[in-house]
């Protein structure tokens with residue numbers, strides 16, 4: 001059965017998609033793990049970031065989540081030219097799905113149930129979440145074994161970390177789950193802003209201790225360029241700092257998941 | 261009657277809140293305009309960015325939007341120590357309001373109607389939107405006279421511009437509105453990434469022409485530092501490039517609104 005990890009923060013632009021895509025590609029390519037990246041964000045940026053690799057059409061995740069019968073996510077998946085990596089395609093209709101899920105019985109368990117067969121086909125499933133704590137993120141958290149929280153070095157992003165952890169506590173209590181925090185990943189660290197970086201890192205380590213991953217991600221324009229080109233960072237610029245940093249994060253993630 | 265401007269993009273982290281707060285403070289402080297900043301985002305980052313200036317408690321915007329009687333936004337407003345500037349306080353309950361609005365008759369007009377008295381008290385009302393195109397953003401767009409779309413120099417943010425413009429076209433057609441695009445503001449431009457910046461600016465000017473504002477905002481750590489301190493950029497570092505750039509954007513915004 002697959003290990004399912006949700007990558008989530010209510011704060012926008014902290015690097016959720018960049019992290020999900022870079023970790024997924026690393027697990028598939030450098031560790032031979034059968035990996036699925038599931039895009040729960042109506043923006044569809046997983047597909048956009050990897051568009052040169054995507055093969056075929058796939059189905060809409062929104063119809064699987066809204067279907068009354070026991071549809072499975074397997075019906076929406078497309079493969080990529082990156083060995084061992086599959087994704088769910090972009091689906092703009094996820095935007096309306098947010099409100100349509102609200103009235104369903106057991107609305108939080110819909111994705112978990114739709115992954116029943118899918119999880120037997122993969123070693124890892126990474127879920128890219130939208131920048132909110134609505135029903136789609138709730139579904140991702142309930143389906144997941146652990147959550148990775150990206151945070152960029154800004155006061156506004158720090159408050160996003162607290163919000164998601166509060167939401168997870170409510171899920172664990174009310175829905176009888178045992179959802180772990182995999183960790184907090186510091187992203188978009190700009191070497192020029194030492195005072196802000198140190199202040200943010202200090203505050204995070206004070207509040208969350210070892211939950212803050214040892215490896216961090218610096219600002220690196222190769223990531224935006226790779227997104228422009230529609231290929232993963234390991235194809236676009238395999239020797240870039242970002243490629244090496246994300247490979248280290250993938251290793252730390254696997255170690256943390258094995259350890260727990 | 262106030263001029264109402266929504267600051268919106270589905271893309272997270274492009275500088276919606278930083279822009280709304282910096283423009284609102286400039287209109288109030290340098291142009292003597294009675295200005296209200298309305299925070300439609302459950303993150304409540306308008307309040308967080310200006311917390312040293314805020315005076316008093318205020319009420320929840322979510323209860324005004326969900327109330328069956330004709331409640332008015334005036335009931336939630338707090339003043340600040342910045343002359344001519346009021347804001348609506350942070351309201352975490354806006355997150356649930358998103359789905360709760362879905363079932364109301366004429367759900368898109370709720371904010372417009374709740375601003376009936378408020379708009380007679382101000383010259384400008386700026387609405388900070390959450391990073392999605394759900395019911396709260398929809399309400400902001402329907403209540404607004406024009407929309408300002410921040411976009412950072414990244415391929416993923418460009419696709420966010422197209423999405424909001426598509427949504428506006430649907431609003432104008434179905435809800436018989438005449439919502440203008442005030443313009444597209446390039447934000448977080450990092451002088452070191454010339455190739456990405458030029459590629460993004462070329463693509464935006466090709467697709468949207470004069471809609472792209474002449475003035476742009478560079479990467480400037482003073483903005484994050486001012487958010488740490490809970491004061492506006494004009495109080496934290498009045499001579500910074502960011503302070504001067506946002507003052508120019510405020511002037512261009514006023515000129516564009518007068519001209520249209």
Ligand SMILES: Nc1ncnc2c1ncn2[C@@H]1O[C@H](COP(=O)(O)OP(=O)(O)OP(=O)(O)O)[C@@H](O)[C@H]1O
Nearest residue numbers: 012013014015016017018131218219220271272414
């Ligand atoms: N380490 C980095 N260095 C430079 N740019 C980065 C880095 N990580 C992400 N970015 C850029 O920052 C922007 C935000 O990243 P991304 O879209 O992955 O964040 P997100 O949290 O998924 O955003 P959203 O909230 O919209 O889903 C993107 O344009 C991306 O190219």
Ligand SMILES: Nc1ncnc2c1ncn2[C@@H]1O[C@H](COP(=O)(O)OP(=O)(O)OP(=O)(O)O)[C@@H](O)[C@H]1O
Nearest residue numbers: 011012154272273274275276277278391478479480
């Ligand atoms: N010009 C700039 N220079 C440097 N940092 C900036 C600039 N503009 C914004 N930022 C920083 O980028 C981050 C994102 O900005 P902001 O929160 O205003 O974006 P947003 O679009 O409102 O995000 P969200 O989608 O979460 O609402 C913040 O941490 C802010 O401090």
Ligand SMILES: [Mg+2]
Nearest residue numbers: 016017041045
């Ligand atoms: Mg994303």
Ligand SMILES: [Mg+2]
Nearest residue numbers: 276277301305
């Ligand atoms: Mg914001």
